[in-house]
Amino acid sequence: MEVLRQAIASPENLQGRHISVALRCRRCGSAIETIDHILLTCPFARAAWLGTHMAFTIPEGDNFQLHQWLLTLSRSPYESKSQRRKVFSFVSFMCWTLWTTRNALYFEGKAGSLMEIIIKAEKAFRWYQSSMDVFNDQATSSTIMSSSSSNWFLLASETYKLNTNAAFTIDNRAGGI
Numbered sequence: 001m002e003v004l005r006q007a008i009a010s011p012e013n014l015q016g017r018h019i020s021v022a023l024r025c026r027r028c029g030s031a032i033e034t035i036d037h038i039l040l041t042c043p044f045a046r047a048a049w050l051g052t053h054m055a056f057t058i059p060e061g062d063n064f065q066l067h068q069w070l071l072t073l074s075r076s077p078y079e080s081k082s083q084r085r086k087v088f089s090f091v092s093f094m095c096w097t098l099w100t101t102r103n104a105l106y107f108e109g110k111a112g113s114l115m116e117i118i119i120k121a122e123k124a125f126r127w128y129q130s131s132m133d134v135f136n137d138q139a140t141s142s143t144i145m146s147s148s149s150s151n152w153f154l155l156a157s158e159t160y161k162l163n164t165n166a167a168f169t170i171d172n173r174a175g176g177i
């Protein structure tokens with residue numbers, strides 16, 4: 001599944017769809033809740049990033065944007081390609097966890113503590129890493145290249161791509177991603 005910036009139903013985007021919602025962030029109450037605020041610049045998000053094993057420090061400023069940070073991360077030196085992949089994998093899991101936790105707060109009233117968020121993202125990341133280790137042990141490099149390269153394409157700048165799975169009940173009354 002591909003989630004684009006404008007497809008995410010934050011209050012900022014919902015307003016453009018003429019849906020009346022409170023614009024202020026429910027975590028800090030001091031800023032308009034944009035995607036960049038939810039995932040990066042909210043004090044809650046900043047503390048979560050810093051509390052991870054990678055101890056990310058999000059640059060100062062309320063207007064700092066996710067695509068800027070990803071660009072900065074992509075230009076940083078890494079020990080290896082593997083390390084670079086790990087960083088971006090973990091960033092993906094943190095973004096996903098912050099987003100789903102935000103939705104749990106809005107739609108289910110579950111606040112979720114800082115520690116719960118960090119542990120959830122860390123667990124998902126470690127599970128993914130161990131799965132990838134098994135996969136890499138079993139597959140030959142030529143098989144990986146031929147199966148993945150045919151589907152890969154360069155995204156336009158300021159475009160976010162998030163791969164995930166969806167599940168639905170048999171009667172299709174409920175679903176989730």
Ligand SMILES: [Zn+2]
Nearest residue numbers: 025027028042
């Ligand atoms: Zn906030």
